Amino acid sequence: MHQLASVTPVCPGAGASMFAHVLVQPGEIAFREVPRPTPGPDDVVVRVRAALTCGTDVKAFLRGHPKFPMPTPFGHEFSGEIAAIGKRVSGFREGDSIMAVPTAPCGSCYYCRRQQENLCDTVMATMVLGAYAEYIKLPAQLVKVNLYPKPDDVPFAVAALLEPLSCVLHGLESLVVHPDDRVVLLGAGAISLLHLLTLRAMGVRHIAVVGRRANRAQHAMRLGAEEVFTGGVHHAYEQVMAYTQGRGADVVIECTGQVDVWEAALGLARRGGHVVLFGGCPPGTTVRIDTQRFHYDQLRIVSPFHFTPRAVRRAYELLVGDRFDGRALISSSYPLSELAHALGEHQRGDGIKFAVVP
Ligand SMILES: [Zn+2]
Numbered sequence: 218m219h220q221l222a223s224v225t226p227v228c229p230g231a232g233a234s235m236f237a238h239v240l241v242q243p244g245e246i247a248f249r250e251v252p253r254p255t256p257g258p259d260d261v262v263v264r265v266r267a268a269l270t271c272g273t274d275v276k277a278f279l280r281g282h283p284k285f286p287m288p289t290p291f292g293h294e295f296s297g298e299i300a301a302i303g304k305r306v307s308g309f310r311e312g313d314s315i316m317a318v319p320t321a322p323c324g325s326c327y328y329c330r331r332q333q334e335n336l337c338d339t340v341m342a343t344m345v346l347g348a349y350a351e352y353i354k355l356p357a358q359l360v361k362v363n364l365y366p367k368p369d370d371v372p373f374a375v376a377a378l379l380e381p382l383s384c385v386l387h388g389l390e391s392l393v394v395h396p397d398d399r400v401v402l403l404g405a406g407a408i409s410l411l412h413l414l415t416l417r418a419m420g421v422r423h424i425a426v427v428g429r430r431a432n433r434a435q436h437a438m439r440l441g442a443e444e445v446f447t448g449g450v451h452h453a454y455e456q457v458m459a460y461t462q463g464r465g466a467d468v469v470i471e472c473t474g475q476v477d478v479w480e481a482a483l484g485l486a487r488r489g490g491h492v493v494l495f496g497g498c499p500p501g502t503t504v505r506i507d508t509q510r511f512h513y514d515q516l517r518i519v520s521p522f523h524f525t526p527r528a529v530r531r532a533y534e535l536l537v538g539d540r541f542d543g544r545a546l547i548s549s550s551y552p553l554s555e556l557a558h559a560l561g562e563h564q565r566g567d568g569i570k571f572a573v574v575p
């Protein structure tokens with residue numbers, strides 16, 4: 218099952234050392250003593266105070282991930298305090314509490330010049346991994362673009378929601394919602410529940426969540442869903458039609474990354490409805506679209522990827538404001554050494570997200 222494979226002590230040499238998890242291969246995490254990072258003139262080194270489990274990490278741990286060639290530092294949702302700072306960095310000081318996302322667009326490529334920074338030529342390749350560690354180094358461009366101060370009243374674990382919440386806000390960017398819209402969320406995992414909290418903060422009152430696991434459904438009700446349909450997506454059609462006076466949903470947001478759920482999503486939207494296909498599907502898969510529905514019912518289908526600095530800014534404002542309470546998404550915390558436990562709990566759906574605390 219999910220066990221720490223080994224603790225491999227490394228002689229740290231002259232510099233200071235730290236403990237960090239390394240994803241050695243699928244199913245094997247090593248908790249190692251490694252050199253502590255030091256900042257270049259424009260970098261910041263953060264002492265991690267909370268890192269969150271994420272479905273992406275669970276997938277990488279269990280099956281591997283095309284974006285994480287192994288062995289790799291591991292973990293990408295974090296917050297903490299500035300432990301060391303480059304001499305040319307301004308606006309921050311050692312000891313400041315911060316929140317950040319693990320990527321930053323270059324600002325100058327073809328996509329960045331068109332405000333499509335989520336598609337930046339280098340944004341994924343320069344992603345910072347290694348949040349499941351005592352310290353993490355943030356490079357110059359990230360410090361410049363996507364580093365924010367953390368207010369004292371926002372807990373570190375909640376501040377670490379900045380990355381997934383930025384993805385959610387990017388996905389909702391083109392959405393225009395009326396207060397009486399009926400929104401259907403497909404899936405009841407952390408991303409679905411983040412959408413739920415965000416839509417509630419935007420003033421949307423009528424939100425139904427389609428899930429399968431009863432415990433997840435309970436979370437959805439607690440977080441403000443109006444209805445929870447636990448029969449699974451393929452049995453949800455009648456329920457969604459009943460919920461929407463037979464029209465179909467004004468907005469359908471797919472949060473599972475499964476091909477059959479993508480296809481089902483298109484069938485649940487009303488004429489002129491908005492479909493957000495949020496979850497990325499496995500490589501090599503295709504979906505079938507009913508062309509009559511797509512054209513004559515004029516569905517608006519978007520499949521957002523990653524986020525722009527605009528979305529990070531809005532996610533930040535939501536997290537530090539008083540309309541959004543992310544604490545309900547953090548089910549419990551584990552010490553850093555018990556990462557594998559936290560990932561296992563996340564995978565079993567025993568909670569929503571788990572904080573790992575060095
Ligand atoms: Zn994540």
Ligand SMILES: [Zn+2]
Pocket residue numbers: 322323324325326327328329334336337338339340
């Ligand atoms: Zn770029």
